[in-house]
Amino acid sequence: MKSLYLTIIVAGALALSLSPVAAQKRIKIATLAPEGTSWMKVMNDMAKEIAQKTSGEVKLKFYSGGVMGDEGDVIRKMKFGQVHGGGFTGRGLGEINPEERVLELPRLFEKSSEVDCVLSKVTGKLSSGFEAKDTVLLGWAETGFVYVFTNKPIRTADDMKGVKMWMWEGDPLAEALFKANGLVPVPLDLPNVLTSMQTGLIDAVYSSPYAMVAMQWHTRVKFMNSAKLTWASGALLVSKKEFSKLSETEQATVKEIAARYLRKLTEQTRKENDDAMAVLKKAGIQIIDMAPAEVTKVENASKKVYDQLVGKLYTKDLLTEVVRHRDACRAGK
Numbered sequence: 001m002k003s004l005y006l007t008i009i010v011a012g013a014l015a016l017s018l019s020p021v022a023a024q025k026r027i028k029i030a031t032l033a034p035e036g037t038s039w040m041k042v043m044n045d046m047a048k049e050i051a052q053k054t055s056g057e058v059k060l061k062f063y064s065g066g067v068m069g070d071e072g073d074v075i076r077k078m079k080f081g082q083v084h085g086g087g088f089t090g091r092g093l094g095e096i097n098p099e100e101r102v103l104e105l106p107r108l109f110e111k112s113s114e115v116d117c118v119l120s121k122v123t124g125k126l127s128s129g130f131e132a133k134d135t136v137l138l139g140w141a142e143t144g145f146v147y148v149f150t151n152k153p154i155r156t157a158d159d160m161k162g163v164k165m166w167m168w169e170g171d172p173l174a175e176a177l178f179k180a181n182g183l184v185p186v187p188l189d190l191p192n193v194l195t196s197m198q199t200g201l202i203d204a205v206y207s208s209p210y211a212m213v214a215m216q217w218h219t220r221v222k223f224m225n226s227a228k229l230t231w232a233s234g235a236l237l238v239s240k241k242e243f244s245k246l247s248e249t250e251q252a253t254v255k256e257i258a259a260r261y262l263r264k265l266t267e268q269t270r271k272e273n274d275d276a277m278a279v280l281k282k283a284g285i286q287i288i289d290m291a292p293a294e295v296t297k298v299e300n301a302s303k304k305v306y307d308q309l310v311g312k313l314y315t316k317d318l319l320t321e322v323v324r325h326r327d328a329c330r331a332g333k
Contacts, residue, residue, distance in 0.1 A: 030068035031087035046261035085238035106302035117329035139262035143232035144208040149221040157297035209276035
């Protein structure tokens with residue numbers, strides 16, 4: 001009889017440990033952000049507060065530094081439940097919801113204030129688009145404004161011709177943009193970029209200043225063009241299936257805390273992009289200022305992709321809406 005009681009107790013404990021209730025609130029999130037960066041510090045702080053405010057019922061586990069693979073790999077693992085979410089750049093966000101890439105069109109934004117203003121107008125629509133793809137948008141972050149870094153000076157639009165530019169593999173926006181400017185796109189996953197710079201497979205990369213330093217890419221280039229190429233988005237997504245396992249109160253708590261920390265991360269990223277400029281200059285990277293007429297040539301060539309990508313990534317109506325909001329924000333209306 002004693003052994004029977006022991007069997008029942010062990011079986012009950014095993015059933016409890018394997019039950020959905022015990023495991024359903026541990027959310028595994030992958031990101032390419034390297035451990036030790038401010039990005040991961042903010043994410044880890046966010047996870048601590050979520051655990052605290054939900055009495056330990058909801059726990060976020062982050063896998064940083066690309067240990068779960070590139071963003072395409074993370075998306076595939078989300079479909080199979082191997083991970084439940086990701087901290088994505090526009091590359092990954094666009095693979096899930098292509099319309100999001102309208103925010104990253106070249107030369108769309110000039111200032112961060114325009115970005116914030118436009119996001120306040122279109123987040124609802126884009127969030128619905130993510131939900132239609134079985135994901136929940138917890139909040140926006142960003143990589144920031146992106147510049148071109150090269151090993152030969154680019155002072156004119158013609159200087160771009162034939163330059164072997166890294167292109168994030170599978171990125172239709174980058175491919176269209178580079179071809180429009182005569183660059184030769186070389187598709188590579190993010191983890192292979194530094195090695196390809198070392199071997200000479202590529203001559204140039206595009207990046208924000210802080211990401212350039214965080215990835216150590218700045219050790220392999222000599223020049224940076226001062227003209228902004230585009231603004232690079234970022235966001236935190238979780239699978240709708242996993243998020244629905246939380247109670248309504250827990251969902252509201254996670255959303256509130258995530259939005260607050262992601263806003264903090266955005267502000268911190270902007271400051272660190274500014275600070276990284278000093279690091280780049282100290283490393284000997286020369287800042288190239290293109291003449292205004294040459295910047296206009298690049299801008300005109302780049303903006304041809306706006307209409308080229310209608311129907312491929314986003315609708316004409318969404319493009320028109322975003323540009324209209326941008327113009328109104330720029331005018332201070």
